[in-house]
Amino acid sequence: MKYALPPLPYEYGALEPYIDAKTMEIHYTKHHQAYVDKLNAAVEKYPELQGRPVEELLADIANLKVDEIDRTAIRNHGGGHFNHSLFWKYLDPSNKKDELMVKEIISTFGSIEDFKKQFGDSAAKLFGSGWCWLVRNGQTSKLEIKNFPNQDAPIMTGLQPIFGLDVWEHAYYLKYQNRRPEYIENWWKALKLI
Ligand code: MN3
Numbered sequence: 189m190k191y192a193l194p195p196l197p198y199e200y201g202a203l204e205p206y207i208d209a210k211t212m213e214i215h216y217t218k219h220h221q222a223y224v225d226k227l228n229a230a231v232e233k234y235p236e237l238q239g240r241p242v243e244e245l246l247a248d249i250a251n252l253k254v255d256e257i258d259r260t261a262i263r264n265h266g267g268g269h270f271n272h273s274l275f276w277k278y279l280d281p282s283n284k285k286d287e288l289m290v291k292e293i294i295s296t297f298g299s300i301e302d303f304k305k306q307f308g309d310s311a312a313k314l315f316g317s318g319w320c321w322l323v324r325n326g327q328t329s330k331l332e333i334k335n336f337p338n339q340d341a342p343i344m345t346g347l348q349p350i351f352g353l354d355v356w357e358h359a360y361y362l363k364y365q366n367r368r369p370e371y372i373e374n375w376w377k378a379l380k381l382i
Pocket of ligand 1: 215219272354356358359
């Protein structure tokens with residue numbers, strides 16, 4: 189079975205004015221679709237990998253029996269597919285506030301404002317393309333803020349993703365141009381979870 193774009197359960201304009209409809213449409217139908225297509229191409233030679241959940245491929249990325257060039261492609265495009273699938277889900281405007289998560293964030297980072305400041309600083313400082321994630325460290329069970337380059341997914345290093353911010357320019361350039369901090373500030377307004 190081929191990998192496929194997950195359905196987007198809301199309109200492209202649903203996150204206006206924080207994320208504009210055109211950016212959403214291009215991000216979902218062009219960028220995410222390209223990760224899906226290139227992931228399918230990367231596993232074409234390996235019938236045993238096809239149909240395995242993408243999170244399994246990523247968690248096992250170092251051990252997959254594939255050519256190095258295909259490993260890199262699975263890492264990049266599989267990561268892109270996985271990360272974006274979560275991104276759309278966390279941004280669903282019908283999401284409710286996760287009170288347990290809010291409590292845990294407050295006990296870990298001091299307050300929601302302190303957390304947003306730390307997360308935003310981390311995302312703003314990320315050089316080039318990548319993601320800033322709130323993750324759970326499987327060994328300590330603690331929440332952590334962590335930047336990842338390119339499309340590297342938290343699960344590749346055993347970290348459980350809670351939610352992440354795409355800071356590739358394609359995620360904001362149409363509306364915000366070089367104003368990444370403004371995009372980050374408005375992204376919080378679109379995120380209903382905390
Ligand atoms: Mn993106």
